[in-house]
Amino acid sequence: MAAGLPTAMDRPHFIGIGGAGMSGIAKILAQRGAKVAGSDAKESATAEALRALGATVHIGHAAEHLADDATCVVVSSAIRADNPELARAAELGIPVVHRSDALASLMEGLRPLAVAGTHGKTTTTSMLAVSLSELGLAPSYAIGGDLDAPGSNALHGDGEIFVAEADESDRSFHKYAPEVAIVLNVELDHHANYASMDEIYESFETFAGRIVPGGTLVISADHEGARELTSRVSGGPRVVTYGEAEDADVRIVSIVPHGLKSEVTVLLDGEELTFTVSVPGRHYAGNAVAALAAGVALGVPAAELAEALGAYTGVKRRLQLKGEAAGVQVIDSYAHHPTEMTADLEAMRAGASGRILVVFQPHLFSRTQELGREMGQALSLADASIVLDIYPAREDPIPGVTSELIVDAARAAGAEVTPVHDKADAPAVVAGMAGPGDLVLTMGAGDVTDLGPRILDRLQSK
Template identity: 70%
Template sequence: MTPAVPATLERPHFIGIGGAGMSGIAKILTLRGARVAGSDARESETTAALRALGATVRVGHDAAHLDERASCVVVSSAIRDGNPELVAARGRGIPVLHRSEALAALMADRRAIAVAGTHGKTTTTSMLAVALRTLGLRPSYAIGGDLDTPASNAEHGEGELFVAEADESDRSFHRYAPEVAIVLNVELDHHATYASMDELHASFETFAERIQPGGTLVVNADQEGARKLTARLLGREDLRLVTYGEADDADVRVLAVTPTGTGLSSEVTVELDGRRLTVPVSVPGRHYAHNAVAALAAGVAAGVDATELARALASYTGVRRRLQPKGEAGGVRVIDTYAHHPTEMAADLAALRAAASDGGRILVVFQPHLFSRTRELGAEMGRALTAADASVILDVYPAREDPIPGVTSRIVADAVQGPGTGAHTGLDRDAAVRLVAGMARPGDLVLTMGAGDVTDLGPEILAHLAAPSSPPAQGG
């Protein structure tokens, strides 16, 4: 396919261009020949990678950064109304697009596969994109996390398929009109957007209604929220429903998940259209095995051969921040995960427990993400951390939110009832690093967990493990 850029996107300016979702769209537009510019609060590997592709990227937010010739300004929901570049764009009459509108425009001339759900979107989108690429189908894709190197979260491909992560957090996934969609699970989150499960189900139902007539929705048969969504959609004559999971009534049924190697990978056996297939999965845990099955079902719905796709899924080797190994020092392995919702946290901890060496402990450095989420789910986060042998809990990462009086990481810590040394709070980042490195012993796993900048601590922990220089810090 010939690269195509809508006129509005010929000279886009991205506010927050280094963000996970924004950078991918900026990359695709750059590769399609658009004159991409943007700004971000700080320099990063991602902004450097975008510059190397030809984008103009400036650090800091200033009205002077906005070129008079910009055809539009692209923003995410994280950009506040008072941002000087956004204020300047509105003052000059430059069109302002939400990032989902830009992504929808890029998908319009492709056969789109959209991956939605409260958890697992990035992994599942990555699995399918990598497998399709391995099969030589040259897909385009936009993912909410890097596969390996910076700016590897998106690609412009010459093929007809476009795989995209569909975000429910701000209802922006209502803008997509895919041929095939996946709903991995439906759980209440994003409390600033949704006040109830009924609101959330209505939002996912709207997403499903946007699937093209005659298209397919692949939906989890095991998760309660997803099953309720399926029930709401039954009887739709223009929508094909394909369920997957371990449930007896699943259309694509998971028969077995078998750990392989050191336990950090597995093989999942499925039954699809009366045939048994084995799907290799490079990451541990039943939840990731189920993600691979969802990717398989969606690819098959788009016309890809099931046997070839099952084999190609073996080429997926993980994505940054999804149980990503960061290194080993002193016999201690350090792993990083984006998990920040209680369900994700519990699933990743269960997967690591199964993969841990005999006698090895799991030590977690956790950073709650968003004050609203901590207020509503903090106690559940703490209960999830009970599965760890010890937890160091950092202050809440605010992201786009202002503080809420009385909402602190203490809500999480007070709900932890784990064995060993329990939960520690009241530490700054340096003290947290020293504490967890001082506690760790050969055979242990250290897990940095959360959607904020806790990911930066992995290398620091490894450095302390390799050359301990101070006694462990004390926390409350």
């Protein structure tokens, strides 16, 4: 069952079209036949991928980029009110649509499966997209990261299932009405939008309350925040818990690592089922079990889905191997919250034979202000770390908040850490530290990912 174009979305203009969430929606609309246009701050492979689908992509933001015949302007929460294209839309009377509303409209008439949680959303959404595609179910999907090539974060499929990453950061996941929803974990993050855990719980309760009648909430039985949320939504949708806890409905019996893979055994409906997860780490095994439980809730046979999950081999920036030079592997990690940092470092430690060296770039001043100490403690799991200046993204600086907060906390935890204020100096510094058998992890949600190839080049020239 294929869905058509939503009303008023046949000539959309995206401000920030190259972003992970925005580009996915633009791609699906283009594949459905819309005349897509938009702008982005800089040229990128994602912009090129959109152009290959027939989209018009302008570089830079200017009022003249917005065509007079645009039927709507799509924005994310990161777009500032003084954006010239936004001002032009107001002059022309063109409706402004939030990214979440645009995504919600794409799901209409389909069977939505929304993946939420403080960590692991992109990986779990990707696992479902890959495995359901492997089974020939032709799902549509919108993911917060690329599966392989630029622009592979979304697809319009001919099947009836739509898998979407559901972002809690700005409460935009309240717009969706899923048949099945996953909540992987619930922790305090996005401090510019949430002042307390109570606000986080309220937001996730609202999301769970959006599940359609007869739908299912798949939620972790292992994470404290998820268990608290489960107690708060009792009497609502059908709840299926998963995890290593004894009382989990889909219980993880064992996770046996085999190099960069794991063999996972679960107890489902009274029967044991064993399958392979082709990415390292217990947290990724848990994500795969969440995907399994959600797919089963949609009616996909468990054994077939379990086997298909083994086809997932990772997503860009989620422990992605960038290459090897001079006996040193360079791996890229999107981890930017202490829980994510800890999970990825523990996963790497389990499979590493040499030292683990981290190049960490803090993401957002507000997050560093609230969680800088915990970030420093997470870095103590590495053998040595380089800490870069804070990547501001959409935020203005906060007086007194710098990456030194993390450096000080890491040193207090006994970590070997070196602050590097000019990112261009990092490849030389890390190349001087690394030796054969070591593993270098570039870590953070900003542009630290650009350093991987440069580090490899520097190692090659040693």
